[in-house]
Amino acid sequence: MVGYLNLILRLGIWFLLTADLSLANILIGIFVALILPQSYKNKGALKDWLKALSETLIAIPQAYMEALEIIIRPHNYEAIIMEQVRPNRTPGLIFLDIFVITFTPKTIVLKYHEKGQYEVHHVQRRKKS
Amino acid sequence: MNIIFMNVILIAMILALLIPIVEVCKDNNVWQKMLALSSISSKTTMMIFIVSVLRDDWMIGVVAVIILSVGNAGFMLMAHIMKRMRNA
Amino acid sequence: MEQYQYIVDILSYVCIGIGIFFWFWGTSHLTKNRSVLFKLHSLSVADTLGSMAIVFGLLLKIPSEWPLLILAIISLAIWNTMLGYVLAYCSSTRGDHD
Known part of the structure:
Protein backbone atom coordinates (compact mmCIF):
# COMPACT_ATOMS: atom_id res chain seq x y z
CA MET A 1 0.00 0.00 0.00
CA VAL A 2 2.84 2.39 0.80
CA GLY A 3 4.14 1.70 -2.68
CA TYR A 4 0.98 3.23 -4.13
CA LEU A 5 1.43 6.31 -1.96
CA ASN A 6 4.97 6.65 -3.26
CA LEU A 7 3.74 6.30 -6.85
CA ILE A 8 1.04 8.93 -6.34
CA LEU A 9 3.61 11.34 -4.92
CA ARG A 10 5.91 10.89 -7.91
CA LEU A 11 3.08 11.24 -10.41
CA GLY A 12 1.85 14.37 -8.65
CA ILE A 13 5.24 16.03 -8.88
CA TRP A 14 5.52 14.95 -12.54
CA PHE A 15 2.18 16.53 -13.48
CA LEU A 16 2.95 19.71 -11.55
CA LEU A 17 6.26 19.94 -13.39
CA THR A 18 4.89 19.33 -16.87
CA ALA A 19 1.36 20.78 -16.47
CA ASP A 20 0.14 18.60 -19.31
CA LEU A 21 -2.61 15.97 -19.08
CA SER A 22 -2.39 14.41 -22.53
CA LEU A 23 -2.36 10.61 -22.82
CA ALA A 24 1.27 10.51 -23.93
CA ASN A 25 2.38 12.55 -20.94
CA ILE A 26 0.41 10.39 -18.49
CA LEU A 27 2.04 7.26 -19.93
CA ILE A 28 5.51 8.81 -19.74
CA GLY A 29 4.83 9.89 -16.15
CA ILE A 30 3.72 6.42 -15.05
CA PHE A 31 6.73 4.88 -16.79
CA VAL A 32 9.18 7.27 -15.12
CA ALA A 33 7.51 6.79 -11.70
CA LEU A 34 7.82 3.01 -12.01
CA ILE A 35 11.38 3.06 -13.30
CA LEU A 36 12.79 5.26 -10.52
CA PRO A 37 14.49 3.15 -7.88
CA GLN A 38 12.64 2.49 -4.65
CA SER A 39 13.59 0.68 -1.52
CA TYR A 40 11.70 -2.51 -0.84
CA LYS A 41 12.77 -3.12 2.71
CA ASN A 42 11.43 -1.40 5.76
CA LYS A 43 8.54 0.58 4.36
CA MET B 1 -3.79 50.32 -10.72
CA ASN B 2 -2.46 46.79 -10.72
CA ILE B 3 0.89 47.84 -12.11
CA ILE B 4 1.27 50.47 -9.40
CA PHE B 5 0.58 47.93 -6.65
CA MET B 6 3.01 45.44 -8.10
CA ASN B 7 5.70 48.12 -8.35
CA VAL B 8 5.15 49.09 -4.71
CA ILE B 9 5.49 45.43 -3.72
CA LEU B 10 8.70 45.15 -5.73
CA ILE B 11 10.19 48.25 -4.11
CA ALA B 12 9.29 46.94 -0.63
CA MET B 13 11.01 43.67 -1.50
CA ILE B 14 14.15 45.48 -2.63
CA LEU B 15 14.21 47.35 0.70
CA ALA B 16 13.86 44.05 2.59
CA LEU B 17 16.67 42.62 0.46
CA LEU B 18 19.01 45.43 1.54
CA ILE B 19 19.00 44.25 5.19
CA PRO B 20 20.73 40.90 4.64
CA ILE B 21 23.10 42.43 2.07
CA VAL B 22 24.33 44.93 4.66
CA GLU B 23 24.53 42.10 7.16
CA VAL B 24 26.73 39.95 4.88
CA CYS B 25 29.19 42.82 4.50
CA LYS B 26 29.23 43.59 8.22
CA ASP B 27 29.43 40.20 9.90
CA ASN B 28 32.63 38.28 10.40
CA ASN B 29 31.32 34.96 11.67
CA VAL B 30 31.02 32.46 8.81
CA TRP B 31 27.70 31.00 9.95
CA GLN B 32 26.06 34.38 10.35
CA LYS B 33 27.20 35.11 6.80
CA MET B 34 25.72 31.86 5.54
CA LEU B 35 22.44 32.73 7.23
CA ALA B 36 22.31 36.13 5.56
CA LEU B 37 23.26 34.65 2.18
CA SER B 38 20.54 32.03 2.36
CA SER B 39 18.08 34.79 3.19
CA ILE B 40 19.27 36.75 0.15
CA SER B 41 18.84 33.72 -2.11
CA SER B 42 15.23 33.05 -1.19
CA LYS B 43 14.31 36.74 -1.30
CA THR B 44 15.79 37.13 -4.77
CA THR B 45 13.83 34.14 -5.96
CA MET B 46 10.60 35.69 -4.76
CA MET B 47 11.53 38.92 -6.54
CA ILE B 48 12.06 36.99 -9.76
CA PHE B 49 8.57 35.56 -9.27
CA ILE B 50 7.02 39.01 -8.91
CA VAL B 51 8.89 40.23 -11.98
CA SER B 52 7.64 37.26 -13.95
CA VAL B 53 4.07 38.18 -12.93
CA LEU B 54 4.68 41.81 -13.86
CA ARG B 55 5.94 40.90 -17.30
CA ASP B 56 3.47 38.05 -17.73
CA ASP B 57 6.30 35.78 -18.84
CA TRP B 58 6.21 32.36 -17.19
CA MET B 59 9.57 31.20 -18.44
CA ILE B 60 11.06 33.61 -15.88
CA GLY B 61 8.92 31.92 -13.22
CA VAL B 62 10.30 28.52 -14.21
CA VAL B 63 13.81 29.91 -13.75
CA ALA B 64 12.80 31.09 -10.27
CA VAL B 65 11.60 27.61 -9.28
CA ILE B 66 14.84 26.06 -10.56
CA ILE B 67 16.93 28.58 -8.61
CA LEU B 68 14.83 27.88 -5.52
CA SER B 69 15.61 24.18 -5.50
CA VAL B 70 19.15 24.11 -6.89
CA GLY B 71 20.44 27.10 -4.96
CA ASN B 72 19.35 25.70 -1.60
CA ALA B 73 20.88 22.32 -2.42
CA GLY B 74 24.16 24.10 -3.10
CA PHE B 75 23.96 25.82 0.27
CA MET B 76 23.49 22.52 2.08
CA LEU B 77 26.53 21.06 0.35
CA MET B 78 28.59 24.09 1.27
CA ALA B 79 27.52 23.90 4.93
CA HIS B 80 28.58 20.25 5.07
CA ILE B 81 31.93 20.99 3.44
CA MET B 82 32.59 23.78 5.90
CA LYS B 83 31.77 21.49 8.80
CA ARG B 84 34.17 18.86 7.47
CA MET B 85 36.92 21.41 7.00
CA ARG B 86 36.56 22.68 10.53
CA ASN B 87 36.60 19.17 11.97
CA ALA B 88 39.58 18.04 9.93
CA MET C 1 -18.75 37.37 -10.94
CA GLU C 2 -17.39 40.89 -11.13
CA GLN C 3 -17.44 41.60 -7.40
CA TYR C 4 -15.95 38.18 -6.60
CA GLN C 5 -12.95 39.16 -8.70
CA TYR C 6 -12.67 42.30 -6.61
CA ILE C 7 -12.66 40.32 -3.34
CA VAL C 8 -10.10 37.85 -4.63
CA ASP C 9 -7.86 40.73 -5.72
CA ILE C 10 -7.99 42.32 -2.28
CA LEU C 11 -7.33 38.95 -0.63
CA SER C 12 -4.29 38.37 -2.80
CA TYR C 13 -2.85 41.77 -1.91
CA VAL C 14 -3.49 41.06 1.77
CA CYS C 15 -1.56 37.79 1.48
CA ILE C 16 1.35 39.48 -0.26
CA GLY C 17 1.28 42.25 2.35
CA ILE C 18 1.44 39.72 5.19
CA GLY C 19 4.33 38.01 3.46
CA ILE C 20 6.29 41.24 3.11
CA PHE C 21 5.57 42.13 6.75
CA PHE C 22 6.94 38.72 7.80
CA TRP C 23 9.99 39.39 5.65
CA PHE C 24 10.75 42.69 7.34
CA TRP C 25 10.10 41.35 10.83
CA GLY C 26 12.22 38.21 10.38
CA THR C 27 15.09 39.89 8.60
CA SER C 28 15.32 42.71 11.14
CA HIS C 29 16.53 40.09 13.64
CA LEU C 30 19.56 39.46 11.44
CA THR C 31 21.06 42.77 12.46
CA LYS C 32 20.80 42.02 16.17
CA ASN C 33 23.52 40.43 18.20
CA ARG C 34 22.04 36.99 18.82
CA SER C 35 23.09 33.38 18.31
CA VAL C 36 22.84 31.72 14.90
CA LEU C 37 20.06 29.44 16.11
CA PHE C 38 17.91 32.30 17.36
CA LYS C 39 18.24 34.05 14.02
CA LEU C 40 17.37 30.80 12.29
CA HIS C 41 14.00 30.78 14.07
CA SER C 42 13.12 34.25 12.87
CA LEU C 43 14.44 33.52 9.39
CA SER C 44 12.17 30.51 9.16
CA VAL C 45 9.28 32.92 9.83
CA ALA C 46 10.52 35.33 7.19
CA ASP C 47 11.86 33.20 4.40
CA THR C 48 9.64 30.14 4.58
CA LEU C 49 6.29 31.39 5.86
CA GLY C 50 6.53 34.91 4.41
CA SER C 51 7.53 33.68 0.98
CA MET C 52 4.80 31.04 1.09
CA ALA C 53 2.26 33.78 1.83
CA ILE C 54 3.55 35.81 -1.12
CA VAL C 55 3.36 32.87 -3.52
CA PHE C 56 -0.15 32.09 -2.24
CA GLY C 57 -1.14 35.68 -2.99
CA LEU C 58 0.20 35.30 -6.51
CA LEU C 59 -1.72 32.04 -6.81
CA LEU C 60 -4.96 33.89 -6.03
CA LYS C 61 -4.03 36.56 -8.55
CA ILE C 62 -3.13 34.25 -11.41
CA PRO C 63 -4.91 30.92 -10.93
CA SER C 64 -4.16 29.83 -14.49
CA GLU C 65 -0.54 29.10 -13.59
CA TRP C 66 -1.36 26.93 -10.58
CA PRO C 67 0.91 23.95 -11.34
CA LEU C 68 4.04 26.09 -11.32
CA LEU C 69 3.00 28.09 -8.26
CA ILE C 70 2.04 24.99 -6.23
CA LEU C 71 5.38 23.45 -7.15
CA ALA C 72 7.00 26.67 -5.96
CA ILE C 73 5.19 26.48 -2.61
CA ILE C 74 6.13 22.83 -2.10
CA SER C 75 9.78 23.31 -3.00
CA LEU C 76 9.92 26.46 -0.88
CA ALA C 77 8.61 24.63 2.18
CA ILE C 78 10.76 21.53 1.79
CA TRP C 79 14.04 23.11 0.76
CA ASN C 80 13.98 26.03 3.16
CA THR C 81 13.13 23.75 6.07
CA MET C 82 15.87 21.31 5.17
CA LEU C 83 18.32 24.16 4.78
CA GLY C 84 17.38 25.35 8.25
CA TYR C 85 18.00 21.90 9.70
CA VAL C 86 21.32 21.49 7.89
CA LEU C 87 22.53 24.94 8.95
CA ALA C 88 21.51 24.29 12.56
CA TYR C 89 23.19 20.88 12.54
CA CYS C 90 26.41 22.06 10.89
CA SER C 91 26.82 25.23 12.91
CA SER C 92 26.18 23.66 16.30
CA THR C 93 27.98 20.31 16.47
CA ARG C 94 31.57 20.66 17.48
CA GLY C 95 34.20 18.12 16.69
CA ASP C 96 32.18 14.92 16.98
CA HIS C 97 31.71 12.67 13.98
CA ASP C 98 28.65 10.54 13.56
Whole structure:
Protein backbone atom coordinates (compact mmCIF):
# COMPACT_ATOMS: atom_id res chain seq x y z
CA MET A 1 0.00 0.00 0.00
CA VAL A 2 2.84 2.39 0.80
CA GLY A 3 4.14 1.70 -2.68
CA TYR A 4 0.98 3.23 -4.13
CA LEU A 5 1.43 6.31 -1.96
CA ASN A 6 4.97 6.65 -3.26
CA LEU A 7 3.74 6.30 -6.85
CA ILE A 8 1.04 8.93 -6.34
CA LEU A 9 3.61 11.34 -4.92
CA ARG A 10 5.91 10.89 -7.91
CA LEU A 11 3.08 11.24 -10.41
CA GLY A 12 1.85 14.37 -8.65
CA ILE A 13 5.24 16.03 -8.88
CA TRP A 14 5.52 14.95 -12.54
CA PHE A 15 2.18 16.53 -13.48
CA LEU A 16 2.95 19.71 -11.55
CA LEU A 17 6.26 19.94 -13.39
CA THR A 18 4.89 19.33 -16.87
CA ALA A 19 1.36 20.78 -16.47
CA ASP A 20 0.14 18.60 -19.31
CA LEU A 21 -2.61 15.97 -19.08
CA SER A 22 -2.39 14.41 -22.53
CA LEU A 23 -2.36 10.61 -22.82
CA ALA A 24 1.27 10.51 -23.93
CA ASN A 25 2.38 12.55 -20.94
CA ILE A 26 0.41 10.39 -18.49
CA LEU A 27 2.04 7.26 -19.93
CA ILE A 28 5.51 8.81 -19.74
CA GLY A 29 4.83 9.89 -16.15
CA ILE A 30 3.72 6.42 -15.05
CA PHE A 31 6.73 4.88 -16.79
CA VAL A 32 9.18 7.27 -15.12
CA ALA A 33 7.51 6.79 -11.70
CA LEU A 34 7.82 3.01 -12.01
CA ILE A 35 11.38 3.06 -13.30
CA LEU A 36 12.79 5.26 -10.52
CA PRO A 37 14.49 3.15 -7.88
CA GLN A 38 12.64 2.49 -4.65
CA SER A 39 13.59 0.68 -1.52
CA TYR A 40 11.70 -2.51 -0.84
CA LYS A 41 12.77 -3.12 2.71
CA ASN A 42 11.43 -1.40 5.76
CA LYS A 43 8.54 0.58 4.36
CA GLY A 44 6.56 1.24 7.51
CA ALA A 45 2.84 0.82 8.02
CA LEU A 46 0.31 2.68 5.89
CA LYS A 47 -1.45 3.98 8.98
CA ASP A 48 1.75 5.65 10.22
CA TRP A 49 2.30 7.26 6.83
CA LEU A 50 -1.23 8.66 6.60
CA LYS A 51 -0.95 10.00 10.14
CA ALA A 52 2.39 11.62 9.40
CA LEU A 53 1.05 13.20 6.19
CA SER A 54 -2.00 14.62 7.95
CA GLU A 55 0.30 16.00 10.67
CA THR A 56 2.29 17.71 7.93
CA LEU A 57 -0.88 19.35 6.59
CA ILE A 58 -1.89 20.49 10.08
CA ALA A 59 1.60 21.89 10.60
CA ILE A 60 1.03 24.63 8.00
CA PRO A 61 -1.68 26.66 9.86
CA GLN A 62 0.07 25.82 13.13
CA ALA A 63 3.29 27.31 11.77
CA TYR A 64 1.48 30.56 10.94
CA MET A 65 -0.05 30.64 14.42
CA GLU A 66 3.36 30.21 16.02
CA ALA A 67 4.80 32.89 13.77
CA LEU A 68 2.12 35.34 14.94
CA GLU A 69 2.79 34.38 18.56
CA ILE A 70 6.50 35.06 18.17
CA ILE A 71 5.78 38.39 16.49
CA ILE A 72 3.23 39.63 19.03
CA ARG A 73 5.06 38.47 22.16
CA PRO A 74 8.82 38.38 21.83
CA HIS A 75 10.36 35.05 22.77
CA ASN A 76 13.79 35.94 24.00
CA TYR A 77 15.05 32.81 25.70
CA GLU A 78 16.51 29.73 24.10
CA ALA A 79 16.57 26.17 25.37
CA ILE A 80 17.66 22.78 24.10
CA ILE A 81 15.30 19.92 24.91
CA MET A 82 15.74 16.24 24.15
CA GLU A 83 12.69 14.55 22.64
CA GLN A 84 12.02 10.86 22.33
CA VAL A 85 11.43 9.39 18.87
CA ARG A 86 8.26 7.34 18.65
CA PRO A 87 8.98 3.61 18.33
CA ASN A 88 9.07 1.80 14.97
CA ARG A 89 9.90 4.78 12.81
CA THR A 90 11.44 4.10 9.43
CA PRO A 91 13.91 6.62 7.93
CA GLY A 92 11.19 8.17 5.76
CA LEU A 93 8.92 8.74 8.75
CA ILE A 94 11.79 10.18 10.78
CA PHE A 95 12.45 12.58 7.92
CA LEU A 96 8.82 13.72 8.00
CA ASP A 97 8.97 14.14 11.79
CA ILE A 98 12.10 16.29 11.55
CA PHE A 99 10.46 18.26 8.74
CA VAL A 100 7.36 19.02 10.82
CA ILE A 101 9.38 20.03 13.89
CA THR A 102 11.71 22.28 11.93
CA PHE A 103 8.91 23.78 9.82
CA THR A 104 7.19 25.32 12.84
CA PRO A 105 9.13 28.45 13.70
CA LYS A 106 9.42 27.92 17.45
CA THR A 107 11.33 24.67 17.20
CA ILE A 108 14.32 23.47 15.19
CA VAL A 109 15.82 19.98 15.28
CA LEU A 110 19.52 20.30 15.94
CA LYS A 111 20.56 16.73 15.74
CA TYR A 112 19.13 13.26 15.45
CA HIS A 113 20.82 10.71 17.69
CA GLU A 114 20.92 7.13 16.49
CA LYS A 115 19.74 5.92 19.89
CA GLY A 116 16.34 7.45 19.24
CA GLN A 117 16.34 11.03 20.41
CA TYR A 118 16.02 14.40 18.74
CA GLU A 119 17.87 17.39 20.07
CA VAL A 120 15.29 20.19 19.66
CA HIS A 121 16.06 23.88 20.01
CA HIS A 122 13.18 25.98 21.37
CA VAL A 123 12.56 29.70 21.77
CA GLN A 124 10.63 30.58 24.90
CA ARG A 125 9.07 33.58 26.53
CA ARG A 126 10.40 32.88 29.99
CA LYS A 127 13.54 31.34 31.21
CA LYS A 128 13.00 27.78 32.31
CA SER A 129 15.39 26.55 34.94
CA MET B 1 -3.79 50.32 -10.72
CA ASN B 2 -2.46 46.79 -10.72
CA ILE B 3 0.89 47.84 -12.11
CA ILE B 4 1.27 50.47 -9.40
CA PHE B 5 0.58 47.93 -6.65
CA MET B 6 3.01 45.44 -8.10
CA ASN B 7 5.70 48.12 -8.35
CA VAL B 8 5.15 49.09 -4.71
CA ILE B 9 5.49 45.43 -3.72
CA LEU B 10 8.70 45.15 -5.73
CA ILE B 11 10.19 48.25 -4.11
CA ALA B 12 9.29 46.94 -0.63
CA MET B 13 11.01 43.67 -1.50
CA ILE B 14 14.15 45.48 -2.63
CA LEU B 15 14.21 47.35 0.70
CA ALA B 16 13.86 44.05 2.59
CA LEU B 17 16.67 42.62 0.46
CA LEU B 18 19.01 45.43 1.54
CA ILE B 19 19.00 44.25 5.19
CA PRO B 20 20.73 40.90 4.64
CA ILE B 21 23.10 42.43 2.07
CA VAL B 22 24.33 44.93 4.66
CA GLU B 23 24.53 42.10 7.16
CA VAL B 24 26.73 39.95 4.88
CA CYS B 25 29.19 42.82 4.50
CA LYS B 26 29.23 43.59 8.22
CA ASP B 27 29.43 40.20 9.90
CA ASN B 28 32.63 38.28 10.40
CA ASN B 29 31.32 34.96 11.67
CA VAL B 30 31.02 32.46 8.81
CA TRP B 31 27.70 31.00 9.95
CA GLN B 32 26.06 34.38 10.35
CA LYS B 33 27.20 35.11 6.80
CA MET B 34 25.72 31.86 5.54
CA LEU B 35 22.44 32.73 7.23
CA ALA B 36 22.31 36.13 5.56
CA LEU B 37 23.26 34.65 2.18
CA SER B 38 20.54 32.03 2.36
CA SER B 39 18.08 34.79 3.19
CA ILE B 40 19.27 36.75 0.15
CA SER B 41 18.84 33.72 -2.11
CA SER B 42 15.23 33.05 -1.19
CA LYS B 43 14.31 36.74 -1.30
CA THR B 44 15.79 37.13 -4.77
CA THR B 45 13.83 34.14 -5.96
CA MET B 46 10.60 35.69 -4.76
CA MET B 47 11.53 38.92 -6.54
CA ILE B 48 12.06 36.99 -9.76
CA PHE B 49 8.57 35.56 -9.27
CA ILE B 50 7.02 39.01 -8.91
CA VAL B 51 8.89 40.23 -11.98
CA SER B 52 7.64 37.26 -13.95
CA VAL B 53 4.07 38.18 -12.93
CA LEU B 54 4.68 41.81 -13.86
CA ARG B 55 5.94 40.90 -17.30
CA ASP B 56 3.47 38.05 -17.73
CA ASP B 57 6.30 35.78 -18.84
CA TRP B 58 6.21 32.36 -17.19
CA MET B 59 9.57 31.20 -18.44
CA ILE B 60 11.06 33.61 -15.88
CA GLY B 61 8.92 31.92 -13.22
CA VAL B 62 10.30 28.52 -14.21
CA VAL B 63 13.81 29.91 -13.75
CA ALA B 64 12.80 31.09 -10.27
CA VAL B 65 11.60 27.61 -9.28
CA ILE B 66 14.84 26.06 -10.56
CA ILE B 67 16.93 28.58 -8.61
CA LEU B 68 14.83 27.88 -5.52
CA SER B 69 15.61 24.18 -5.50
CA VAL B 70 19.15 24.11 -6.89
CA GLY B 71 20.44 27.10 -4.96
CA ASN B 72 19.35 25.70 -1.60
CA ALA B 73 20.88 22.32 -2.42
CA GLY B 74 24.16 24.10 -3.10
CA PHE B 75 23.96 25.82 0.27
CA MET B 76 23.49 22.52 2.08
CA LEU B 77 26.53 21.06 0.35
CA MET B 78 28.59 24.09 1.27
CA ALA B 79 27.52 23.90 4.93
CA HIS B 80 28.58 20.25 5.07
CA ILE B 81 31.93 20.99 3.44
CA MET B 82 32.59 23.78 5.90
CA LYS B 83 31.77 21.49 8.80
CA ARG B 84 34.17 18.86 7.47
CA MET B 85 36.92 21.41 7.00
CA ARG B 86 36.56 22.68 10.53
CA ASN B 87 36.60 19.17 11.97
CA ALA B 88 39.58 18.04 9.93
CA MET C 1 -18.75 37.37 -10.94
CA GLU C 2 -17.39 40.89 -11.13
CA GLN C 3 -17.44 41.60 -7.40
CA TYR C 4 -15.95 38.18 -6.60
CA GLN C 5 -12.95 39.16 -8.70
CA TYR C 6 -12.67 42.30 -6.61
CA ILE C 7 -12.66 40.32 -3.34
CA VAL C 8 -10.10 37.85 -4.63
CA ASP C 9 -7.86 40.73 -5.72
CA ILE C 10 -7.99 42.32 -2.28
CA LEU C 11 -7.33 38.95 -0.63
CA SER C 12 -4.29 38.37 -2.80
CA TYR C 13 -2.85 41.77 -1.91
CA VAL C 14 -3.49 41.06 1.77
CA CYS C 15 -1.56 37.79 1.48
CA ILE C 16 1.35 39.48 -0.26
CA GLY C 17 1.28 42.25 2.35
CA ILE C 18 1.44 39.72 5.19
CA GLY C 19 4.33 38.01 3.46
CA ILE C 20 6.29 41.24 3.11
CA PHE C 21 5.57 42.13 6.75
CA PHE C 22 6.94 38.72 7.80
CA TRP C 23 9.99 39.39 5.65
CA PHE C 24 10.75 42.69 7.34
CA TRP C 25 10.10 41.35 10.83
CA GLY C 26 12.22 38.21 10.38
CA THR C 27 15.09 39.89 8.60
CA SER C 28 15.32 42.71 11.14
CA HIS C 29 16.53 40.09 13.64
CA LEU C 30 19.56 39.46 11.44
CA THR C 31 21.06 42.77 12.46
CA LYS C 32 20.80 42.02 16.17
CA ASN C 33 23.52 40.43 18.20
CA ARG C 34 22.04 36.99 18.82
CA SER C 35 23.09 33.38 18.31
CA VAL C 36 22.84 31.72 14.90
CA LEU C 37 20.06 29.44 16.11
CA PHE C 38 17.91 32.30 17.36
CA LYS C 39 18.24 34.05 14.02
CA LEU C 40 17.37 30.80 12.29
CA HIS C 41 14.00 30.78 14.07
CA SER C 42 13.12 34.25 12.87
CA LEU C 43 14.44 33.52 9.39
CA SER C 44 12.17 30.51 9.16
CA VAL C 45 9.28 32.92 9.83
CA ALA C 46 10.52 35.33 7.19
CA ASP C 47 11.86 33.20 4.40
CA THR C 48 9.64 30.14 4.58
CA LEU C 49 6.29 31.39 5.86
CA GLY C 50 6.53 34.91 4.41
CA SER C 51 7.53 33.68 0.98
CA MET C 52 4.80 31.04 1.09
CA ALA C 53 2.26 33.78 1.83
CA ILE C 54 3.55 35.81 -1.12
CA VAL C 55 3.36 32.87 -3.52
CA PHE C 56 -0.15 32.09 -2.24
CA GLY C 57 -1.14 35.68 -2.99
CA LEU C 58 0.20 35.30 -6.51
CA LEU C 59 -1.72 32.04 -6.81
CA LEU C 60 -4.96 33.89 -6.03
CA LYS C 61 -4.03 36.56 -8.55
CA ILE C 62 -3.13 34.25 -11.41
CA PRO C 63 -4.91 30.92 -10.93
CA SER C 64 -4.16 29.83 -14.49
CA GLU C 65 -0.54 29.10 -13.59
CA TRP C 66 -1.36 26.93 -10.58
CA PRO C 67 0.91 23.95 -11.34
CA LEU C 68 4.04 26.09 -11.32
CA LEU C 69 3.00 28.09 -8.26
CA ILE C 70 2.04 24.99 -6.23
CA LEU C 71 5.38 23.45 -7.15
CA ALA C 72 7.00 26.67 -5.96
CA ILE C 73 5.19 26.48 -2.61
CA ILE C 74 6.13 22.83 -2.10
CA SER C 75 9.78 23.31 -3.00
CA LEU C 76 9.92 26.46 -0.88
CA ALA C 77 8.61 24.63 2.18
CA ILE C 78 10.76 21.53 1.79
CA TRP C 79 14.04 23.11 0.76
CA ASN C 80 13.98 26.03 3.16
CA THR C 81 13.13 23.75 6.07
CA MET C 82 15.87 21.31 5.17
CA LEU C 83 18.32 24.16 4.78
CA GLY C 84 17.38 25.35 8.25
CA TYR C 85 18.00 21.90 9.70
CA VAL C 86 21.32 21.49 7.89
CA LEU C 87 22.53 24.94 8.95
CA ALA C 88 21.51 24.29 12.56
CA TYR C 89 23.19 20.88 12.54
CA CYS C 90 26.41 22.06 10.89
CA SER C 91 26.82 25.23 12.91
CA SER C 92 26.18 23.66 16.30
CA THR C 93 27.98 20.31 16.47
CA ARG C 94 31.57 20.66 17.48
CA GLY C 95 34.20 18.12 16.69
CA ASP C 96 32.18 14.92 16.98
CA HIS C 97 31.71 12.67 13.98
CA ASP C 98 28.65 10.54 13.56
